[in-house]
Amino acid sequence: MALKINEKVLSGIASSTSPVDREGWLNKKESSKGFVRRWFVLKGNLLFYFEKKDDREPAGVIILVGCRVELDDDDKLFTFKIVFHGMQDRAYVLGAESQDSMELWMKALACAGFDYMKLMVADLQRQIDELEESTPKSSLNDAPKAPPREQRYNPFNRVQDAGMSKQTTAAGTEAQNSSHKDITFHELHLMFGKQILQDREEWIRKKKQETDLEKPLIQF
Structure with a gap:
């Protein structure tokens, strides 16, 4: 037209x-x-x-x-x-x-x-159907399979931070040893929260000692 x-x-x-x-x-x-x-x-x-x-x-x-x-x-x-x-x-x-x-x-x-495009699509569909029919069903079973559940782990459960204190590293080692089981956020919070509070108290104590040393020996 x-x-x-x-x-x-x-x-x-x-x-x-x-x-x-x-x-x-x-x-x-x-x-x-x-x-x-x-x-x-x-x-x-x-x-x-x-x-x-x-x-x-x-x-x-x-x-x-x-x-x-x-x-x-x-x-x-x-x-x-x-x-x-x-x-x-x-x-x-x-x-x-x-x-x-x-x-x-x-x-x-x-x-x-x-009309030509419709013929091309129909011919491609025919070729796909023939290919699927000629492919042995057994070959579908040769596809790579996922490893068993017990061999997989959540990478986010592994805590690897070289800059942590010795106590935190120890806690991280504990988390790695238990990485083959699922660890919830609440468990991680309990595991590391206590150590973080101890580190904070130690930092406050050191800052207080430094402040006391800076005070003059004689006050008028």
């Missing part, structure tokens, strides 16, 4: 930086003017055509849905046509500049059609 561009959405797609599948000059057959030279840009299943190469607004677009790409009767102009079958049969006749250009355009347009 073809539309005259008067919608901002299609116009935005035509002028956007989205990937272009193919672009180039083609001769488009129009009823009143015969063949006119237009710049064509193929993006997905949208075939835009412009009056000039540098135009931002396309003159029209052909939506490649429910169509076929066929050779035209006029071999001299390297022409082909996009044929739509339905309630209103219509064909868009286009002419390339050479045989190679015509073949490349016909292939690109045929692959861009929605």
Whole structure:
């Protein structure tokens, strides 16, 4: 189907930086003017055509849905046509500049059609089904298995801090020895909280001694 561009959405797609599948000059057959030279840009299943190469607004677009790409009767102009079958049969006749250009355009347009994409998806699904059927079920059992539960441990239960005090390191060793069993946050709190309080009291005692030493021996 073809539309005259008067919608901002299609116009935005035509002028956007989205990937272009193919672009180039083609001769488009129009009823009143015969063949006119237009710049064509193929993006997905949208075939835009412009009056000039540098135009931002396309003159029209052909939506490649429910169509076929066929050779035209006029071999001299390297022409082909996009044929739509339905309630209103219509064909868009286009002419390339050479045989190679015509073949490349016909292939690109045929692959861009929605019907072609459906065939590709169906073929890929068929290949997947055949692969699954040909794969022995026993091979599924050869997949790597997880180690038994008793061989695994929670890495967060291992306390490894080189900067701890000797008492804290001892507590960490105790935690490592019991790492094969689950340790709750409450148990960790009881294990290390008492030692942290002792370290804090020791720090306060030392600071108090340093303060006493700084006091003058004679006070007036």
